[in-house]
Amino acid sequence: MRLSRRFEETVHDQFHEGQVPGPLHLSIGQEAVAIGACEGLRVSDAILSTHRGHHHCLAKGASPGRLMAELLGRTAGYSRGRGGSMHVAIPSIGLLGTNGIVGAGLPIATGAAYAMQVQERDDVCVCFFGEGATGTGAFGEAINIAALWQLPLVFVCENNQYVELTPQELHVAGEIWRRGESFGMPGERVDGNDVGAVADAVATAVARARDGEGPTMIEALTYRWFGHYAGDQAAYREDEEVQRWRTLDPLVRSRAALSDADAGALDASVEDEIAAALAFALESPITGPDALAVDHLATV
Amino acid sequence: MAATTEAKTRSLKTWQGINQALTEEMERDPSVVLVGEDVGCPGGPYGVTRGLLDRYGSKRVRDTPISEQVLVGLGVGAGAVGLRPVVEIMFFDFAMIAMDQIVNQAAKFRYFSGQSMPLTIRTMCGAGGPNGAQHSQNFEAWFCAVPGLKVIMPSNARDAKGLLKAAIRDDDPVLFIETLGLLPTRREVPVDEDFVLPIGVAETRREGTDVTVVAVGRLVDRALEAAEALAAEGVSVEVIDPRTLSPLDTETIVESVRRTGRLVVAQEATAPCSIGAELVALAAERCLPQLKAAPIRVASPFINVPTPVPLAEARAPKATDVAAAVRTVMEPA
Incomplete structure (x- = not known):
């Protein structure tokens, strides 16, 4: 979690220095959802991420240096620096994509899970999405087919309380964790700022999925500390609310389980890793027009 | 392949x-x-x-x-x-x-x-x-x-x-x-189970020297029928089927249009912003010095498809429409 936090703080600084040639959607405050959910996953398991997905990428094993390079528009980035934050896909580690389209990962997750079923693998797919995505048609289509086909799929709704610039109350009817009920899909709501609680809930769902018992709907309640995008001052919400959630910082809570010495050692190793990632990214050349045309088609 | x-x-x-x-x-x-x-x-x-x-x-x-x-x-x-x-x-x-x-x-x-x-x-x-x-x-x-x-x-x-x-x-x-x-x-x-055609390669279904007709989908057979009828009138029509629309085999089409100097495009789609529009643009960009007549798009009229089959068929372009377009581009300038 600390790696993800420091990664985003660092890239946020780079943004203010004019080094990020694209939008940034920070997941600061929400790290426990990604890190908890991915804790027990294998490389061969798949995840689908969102427009706010740096923490998912890192939790699934993305290289901080290459991810940083992508966000900084450098040739060493995963899409040669052409895609940026919302367009990272690393199939070799099971990351099938962050996504610029809200809800678009849900149909793709059903496809990955279907393939695992066809191939008779005991791998699973974990699909992250925000509460805003529950308003899309893709959400309804995906939970129906996942339940109908008993797909090895875990839906993880990362409810950070805000859908772009408006509160979730303007978007969501009912309770998301119960949306699968009438499909026969078990649901659970967890404290999304408690990494252990998220890990336990997802591990149970993953075990069900690996055993062929089908999908689960998990809603992890958390909070987006910053605006929708870097630069959004989030004037549409009260400071008091933000401060209240900041006291529930998932990093502070998980840190309580560590000795001071262990925490200090962890901090130092994260700082080293982040410094190395930033140096790697900044040393990589800025992507130029010569890289634009490659990787559109395998064969022409 | x-x-x-x-x-x-x-x-x-x-x-x-x-x-x-x-x-x-x-x-x-x-x-x-x-x-x-x-x-x-x-x-x-x-x-x-x-x-x-x-x-x-x-x-x-x-x-x-x-x-x-x-x-x-x-x-x-x-x-x-x-x-x-x-x-x-x-x-x-x-x-x-x-x-x-x-x-x-x-x-x-x-x-x-x-x-x-x-x-x-x-x-x-x-x-x-x-x-x-x-x-x-x-x-x-x-x-x-x-x-x-x-x-x-x-x-x-x-x-x-x-x-x-x-x-x-x-x-x-x-x-x-x-x-x-x-x-x-x-x-x-x-019959060969490894019969695979290459993507991105057009097929010249009929060779001709006076007019190039590039036809798509259902209009290919109709263009061939028109070409047969026109042959009896002494007009030699080349019929090209792009087969792959993207990436388009532009070289085959450009070579033919430069040789015949005349282009008719035939499609079931409506004309605006269509494959036909793209082909006419291609001819304008790459064949203008050789063009002897303005290209023509034979397409469905810019109206919705009706449900009754006779009306739907009436809307779709026919072999006679292709033939009429060929005769038009063959008229002396």
């Missing part, structure tokens, strides 16, 4: 060519799966996929709910983790519901990840049944505007078989557009 021996052939209807391509590729490669609405049990609304469920089972041939976004998403997700999926969107009109998955997801996967997306999306266009304005449209040009996507539109049984096999074996997302009115038409098809 070079075409292989074509010595031994058999007369097939277009739907049979498609069915054989699916069967042979599923037999050849266990990673090929077929998903879509009604593709399994009933074998498709027009029987194109009949027999496949019995032969390959419900893991690999699967009827889906009416969920077009998920349908294409099944293909994108499965293609990303090692399958070679074939997704059927029953009517081209229904692709409108799945545009995000086709345009924003499938066509971008390689750009973002550098990895292949071996997805084939089959769909069916055109008038020809009593299906009306929401089950008969031709959107092929829309998808040719999308980088990262290939678009194939065969006009006969032979090309349908050889190009569908190519699409399934291809490592890029391919939109494979079948035409309802062509499903029962026949052509000789090679």
Whole structure:
């Protein structure tokens, strides 16, 4: 979690220095959802991420240096620096994509899970999405087919309380964790700022999925500390609310389980890793027009 | 992928060519799966996929709910983790519901990840049944505007078989557009199970010296019929079928137009912003010094498709329309 936090703080600084040639959607405050959910996953398991997905990428094993390079528009980035934050896909580690389209990962997750079923693998797919995505048609289509086909799929709704610039109350009817009920899909709501609680809930769902018992709907309640995008001052919400959630910082809570010495050692190793990632990214050349045309088609 | 021996052939209807391509590729490669609405049990609304469920089972041939976004998403997700999926969107009109998955997801996967997306999306266009304005449209040009996507539109049984096999074996997302009115038409098809046609290569169906007619889909047979009639009038018509609309075989078309100096384009789609519009632009950009007459687009009028078959057929361009356009471009300047 600390790696993800420091990664985003660092890239946020780079943004203010004019080094990020694209939008940034920070997941600061929400790290426990990604890190908890991915804790027990294998490389061969798949995840689908969102427009706010740096923490998912890192939790699934993305290289901080290459991810940083992508966000900084450098040739060493995963899409040669052409895609940026919302367009990272690393199939070799099971990351099938962050996504610029809200809800678009849900149909793709059903496809990955279907393939695992066809191939008779005991791998699973974990699909992250925000509460805003529950308003899309893709959400309804995906939970129906996942339940109908008993797909090895875990839906993880990362409810950070805000859908772009408006509160979730303007978007969501009912309770998301119960949306699968009438499909026969078990649901659970967890404290999304408690990494252990998220890990336990997802591990149970993953075990069900690996055993062929089908999908689960998990809603992890958390909070987006910053605006929708870097630069959004989030004037549409009260400071008091933000401060209240900041006291529930998932990093502070998980840190309580560590000795001071262990925490200090962890901090130092994260700082080293982040410094190395930033140096790697900044040393990589800025992507130029010569890289634009490659990787559109395998064969022409 | 070079075409292989074509010595031994058999007369097939277009739907049979498609069915054989699916069967042979599923037999050849266990990673090929077929998903879509009604593709399994009933074998498709027009029987194109009949027999496949019995032969390959419900893991690999699967009827889906009416969920077009998920349908294409099944293909994108499965293609990303090692399958070679074939997704059927029953009517081209229904692709409108799945545009995000086709345009924003499938066509971008390689750009973002550098990895292949071996997805084939089959769909069916055109008038020809009593299906009306929401089950008969031709959107092929829309998808040719999308980088990262290939678009194939065969006009006969032979090309349908050889190009569908190519699409399934291809490592890029391919939109494979079948035409309802062509499903029962026949052509000789090679028996060889490795008969695969190259993507991106046009076929000159008839050689000629006076006029180049580039015809698409259902209009290819009508253009050939027009060419036959015009031959009796002493007009030599070359008929080119692009077969693949993206990437387009521009060299074959440009070479022909430069040689004949005259271009007629024939399509079932409406004219504005269509393949025909693209071909006329191509001629303007690359063949202007050789052009002896202004090119003409033969297309459906810019109105919706009516439901009664006689009215739908009245709307579609006919061989006589192609012939009339050829006579016009042949008039002395």
